[in-house]
Amino acid sequence: MGFVIAIDGPAAAGKGTLSRQIADAYGFHHLDTGLTYRATAKALLDAGLALDDEAVAETMAREVELAGLDRDILSAHAIGEAASKIAVMPKVRRALVEAQRAFSKRQPGTVLDGRDIGTVVCPDAPVKLYVTASADVRAKRRYDEIVGRGGVAEYADIFADVKKRDERDMGRADSPLKPADDAHLLDTSEMSIEAAFQAAKSFIDAALKKN
Numbered sequence: 535m536g537f538v539i540a541i542d543g544p545a546a547a548g549k550g551t552l553s554r555q556i557a558d559a560y561g562f563h564h565l566d567t568g569l570t571y572r573a574t575a576k577a578l579l580d581a582g583l584a585l586d587d588e589a590v591a592e593t594m595a596r597e598v599e600l601a602g603l604d605r606d607i608l609s610a611h612a613i614g615e616a617a618s619k620i621a622v623m624p625k626v627r628r629a630l631v632e633a634q635r636a637f638s639k640r641q642p643g644t645v646l647d648g649r650d651i652g653t654v655v656c657p658d659a660p661v662k663l664y665v666t667a668s669a670d671v672r673a674k675r676r677y678d679e680i681v682g683r684g685g686v687a688e689y690a691d692i693f694a695d696v697k698k699r700d701e702r703d704m705g706r707a708d709s710p711l712k713p714a715d716d717a718h719l720l721d722t723s724e725m726s727i728e729a730a731f732q733a734a735k736s737f738i739d740a741a742l743k744k745n
């Protein structure tokens with residue numbers, strides 16, 4: 535079993551940015567588990583299949599290849615929405631969690647980010663971080679990303695989307711988004727990317743010393 539760093543939190547909290555930095559710094563493998571839900575959703579959308587048939591969605595989830603996941607291909611807003619809808623289905627979650635757990639065993643270590651890594655996927659991870667920020671800050675970050683890419687967006691729509699996604703992710707019965715009891719909380723609302731990385735690094739280095 536490699537050394538596992540579990541990173542959870544709501545949309546646009548900074549999980550992906552932090553996970554990539556940690557994986558680079560420690561030479562660990564990184565899995566953005568949100569992409570596994572997005573890839574399942576995209577397969578259903580591309581095939582013109584309904585999003586409410588759990589058995590069909592489970593079949594698609596079992597066919598997801600971790601090696602082929604690409605955020606650029608899976609970034610569409612409609613895919614994110616569909617992903618959070620199929621993410622409430624226990625059979626879909628079971629299929630994807632199996633693949634995520636297998637990934638977490640890679641040597642010398644792994645960083646997994648998502649919503650239920652510290653609570654369900656890797657409950658024994660030696661380092662768990664719950665990365666969050668206010669809904670307002672997170673919506674502003676998403677807005678800046680879209681406008682930065684030359685896109686057009688209304689801040690109010692993005693804020694409403696962020697709130698809706700939070701409610702769906704925190705309110706579902708199976709594996710709701712919440713901090714694990716032993717997670718370190720990292721509120722990045724007023725933290726730079728570098729400051730968040732340094733805070734994470736101190737938790738990781740302390741755990742590596744004990745290991």
Ligand code: CDP
Pocket residue numbers: 544545546567568569571572614617618619621647648649650651699703
């Ligand atoms: O849009 P954003 O980047 O915040 O989300 P994502 O990480 O790409 O994940 C898309 C959706 O997949 C989330 O809203 C969750 O509903 C679901 N998801 C999950 O249920 N469990 C995970 N470990 C990761 C994502």
Ligand code: CDP
Pocket residue numbers: 543544545546547548549550551552675676679722725726727728730
């Ligand atoms: O993976 P997640 O959806 O949690 O967030 P992300 O994609 O890592 O970050 C969303 C945006 O917030 C990115 O554009 C980051 O550059 C930005 N960010 C920030 O401004 N300050 C931080 N401390 C973390 C992220």
